[in-house]
Amino acid sequence: MRWDITEKALHSEFLRTVEQRSGENVSSCYQCGKCSGGCPVVADIELTPNRIIRMVQLGLEGNVLRSETVWCCAACGTCNGRCPIGIDIVHIMDVLREMALERRVVPPPGAAEVLMFYRSFLDCVKEFGRLNEIALMGSYNINSWHLFCNVMKAPWFIFKSKITIAPHKIKQIDRLKRAFERIEELERKK
Ligand code: SF4
Ligand code: SF4
Structure with missing residues (x-):
């Protein structure tokens, strides 16, 4: 999948909302991939946790809220423990699930x-x-x-x-x- 990165995409309303609601600095993720490396459900999902975070950074609201990763995350917290900058990915997934329900996005x-x-x-x-x-x-x-x-x-x-x-x-x-x-x-x- 190819995404065009524009200045507008990097300052999207979606990114701002997710950051506000989760209290997490999603923009600071530098895509090391350690979260996905330890994720127990990663073999069964199309979009790994670090890709979800990247897509949030790029403001890809529809793709994120329609993804099965948001629902299949087991909230085990392994990613949180592995993230070198301490991003609370579990909380971000909670926020994404809430937003998917509020916006009545039909899950896969x-x-x-x-x-x-x-x-x-x-x-x-x-x-x-x-x-x-x-x-x-x-x-x-x-x-x-x-x-x-x-x-x-x-x-x-x-x-x-x-x-x-x-x-x-x-x-x-x-x-x-x-x-x-x-x-x-x-x-x-x-
Ligand atoms: S909390 Fe969710 S995203 Fe994080 S490692 Fe566990 S299953 Fe994967
Ligand atoms: S471990 Fe943290 S910094 Fe690394 S990709 Fe995942 S969220 Fe980003």
């Missing part, structure tokens, strides 16, 4: 399932106040139409007491639900 097919997983995870936490693996698996499998995904592994985990069938709700779950509602209201106002 593989990434759409990751988004579905996040939503199932949050629904589970909202409902029980904590994660219940069976509820999470049921919600994700139904929503994604992968109806039998990992189903055969469940009995072994239950037998080993790694997961429980009956979900336990935390005390004062109403307070947590109210917090979720407030966040949803704030998001609607954005």
